[in-house]
Amino acid sequence: MQRTIIVTGGAGFIGSNFVHYILAQDSELKVVVFDKLTYAGNLPNIADALKGGRCVHVKADIADPLAVKKVFEEERPFAIVNFAAETHVDRSIDGPKEFIESNYMGVFVLLERARAYCGSLDEGARKAFRFLQVSTDEVYGSLGGNDLFRENTPYAPNSPYSASKAGADFLLRAYFHTYALPGIITNCSNNYGPYQFPEKLIPLVTLNALEARDLPIYGDGGNIRDWLHVGDHCAGIWLALEKGRPGEKYNIGGNNERSNMQVVSRICGELELLRPAKDNPAMKARGVDFYSDLIIFVKDRPGHDRRYAIDASKIRKELGWKPTFDFESGITQTISWYVENLDWCKKIQEGKYERERLGVAQ
Ligand code: NAD
Secondary structure, rough: OOOEEEOOOOOOOOHHHHHHHHHHOOOOOOEEEEOOOOOOOOOHHHHHHOOOOEEEOOOOOOHHHHHHHHHHHHOOOOEEEEOOOOOOHHHHHHHHHHHHHHHHHHHHHHHHHHHHHHHHOHHHHHOOOEEEEEHHHHHHHHOOOOEEOOOOOOOOOOHHHOOOOOOOOHHHHHHHHHHHHOEEEEOOOOOOOOOOOOHHHHHHHHHHOOOHHHHHHHOOOOEEEEEEEEHHHHHHHHHHHHOOOOOOOOEEEEOOOOHHHHHHHHHHHHHHOOOOHHHHHHHHHHHOOOHHHHHHEOOOOOOOOOOOEEEEHHHHHHHHOOOOOHHHHHHHHHHHHHHHOHHHHHHHHOOOOOOOOOOOOO
């Protein structure tokens, strides 16, 4: 029997990777991508899926109760996975309102509809229903020393983005305890891979380098993130949906701590192999010999968390998840993908974003 799943934010970076992943996992699945297509949402990311006949797109806002009601009533899903969010910390510093509207109020609207929908189901279908909220490790705040974020680490968000995501996690928790809504939260570390909007570190630095533009590093470049390939994140979410226990949280991360400086240096090194600076006309025109010579240090992001690192032992032990990409080969493959997909990079930014500095408002 065909099962239908709603994937909100399925035209963005992780959501679109997830759509491809689950269509390959389950040949009977119908996927409804519910996405309002902000600057970060891009239908060509899921063009093949849309052509395949088992995936449809609904252009609407998760904070619109009527649109959400309509999709639940028409599609009768067995699950909803919520990726829809404003996601760039720098933009949340410049303008927090949209983050509260989508990331918090939007989740409230989805939860209210899921609650009403569950009330309309028979007991078996109600028990089987799942609401999976895709959250972030940023809700835990900043780490010092060698500590790791665990599922019971207290929330301490430091940016409007992470605060809006933390609020949504608390709402989901409350709907589980108060209304027995079968919700699950996954908290993942920084993702890398194909289809990421070029405002984020890895595609931004790759594209700037190829165009011989400055490679801006915030502060001293020592901020550490725990990188995970998007494919491993998608596999973790799918496992949590299929096998996870309602009311639980699962941290997902790959034990790949790297400072921003290390990541940027790695990109420069990789580009020297793929598109040597000495043969790049833009680099010649600027009179710069190596991509690494483009690195500049800029004023730090306000409230910039120093270090994130995930303890993923719960999802490993309970659900048997383990990452399949190692960082070194994953980053090589990712940088190649951007180099080979410059048209995609150009189109997705056109008229929306020029890789200018964001998030300096105080
Ligand atoms: P993204 O910015 O690439 O995509 C977000 C998608 O959501 C876009 O397609 C956008 O159009 C859509 N969207 C935004 N607001 C919406 C609304 N109100 N209604 C309907 N659609 C809306 O984001 P991403 O990097 O793919 O992140 C997806 C989710 O994963 C987010 O919830 C984010 O908090 C979480 N997450 C991201 C990372 C990461 O490293 N990127 C890590 C952990 C968790």
